Amino acid sequence: MKARVHVTLKNGVLDPQGKAIEKTLGNLGFSGVGDVRQGKVIELDLEETDAAKAEAAVKDMCEQLLANTVIENYTIELDAA
Amino acid sequence: MKARVHVTLKNGVLDPQGKAIEKTLGNLGFSGVGDVRQGKVIELDLEETDAAKAEAAVKDMCEQLLANTVIENYTIELDAA
Numbered sequence: 001m002k003a004r005v006h007v008t009l010k011n012g013v014l015d016p017q018g019k020a021i022e023k024t025l026g027n028l029g030f031s032g033v034g035d036v037r038q039g040k041v042i043e044l045d046l047e048e049t050d051a052a053k054a055e056a057a058v059k060d061m062c063e064q065l066l067a068n069t070v071i072e073n074y075t076i077e078l079d080a081a
Numbered sequence: 082m083k084a085r086v087h088v089t090l091k092n093g094v095l096d097p098q099g100k101a102i103e104k105t106l107g108n109l110g111f112s113g114v115g116d117v118r119q120g121k122v123i124e125l126d127l128e129e130t131d132a133a134k135a136e137a138a139v140k141d142m143c144e145q146l147l148a149n150t151v152i153e154n155y156t157i158e159l160d161a162a
Contacts (some may be wrong), residue, residue: 006122021123021146028145034126041087041122042102045115057111064109065102071141 001046003058004048007067008039042066051078082126083140087119088117088148091141123147 009015015037022036044061048054060074067074090096096118103117125142129135139157148155 008122018123021157025142030142032128034128035124036126037124039122039124041089041120042099043089043116043118043120045117047113047115051155052153059113061106061109061114065105076106 001054003044004077007044007072007073010073013071082135084125086121086123087151087156091154121161
């Protein structure tokens, strides 16, 4: 089973990478671009085939390693394929 | 319109961040985790309301700034909400 984890900064947390992208897009002539936020996406290949167990395991991984839950949110998507 | 761009390393390109996560998950006691890849996700707020024009603009942004197309793939998701 494949899992995809999105880790994004919480609203209100300053995102300097996003701001840099926003400014550079403006400099490159792209107009009409508002707020830009940059996050991480982590793709995991899991041996687990049970969706509920896989989700619980990935949630543990997020809490312990993948996300800094003080300033970051995470979402988990599972793909049985 | 909101756009979400995923930028991931192409297959075959070494992903040291992914490998570091994989190894650390093993050290933390998570077993059954195979290949781990880390990518970026960039969320953009666009003023453009036409989906086709928005997609074309975001594609240009990816080619010019957001992705290094030599080693990275990108996918674009648009969300009209």
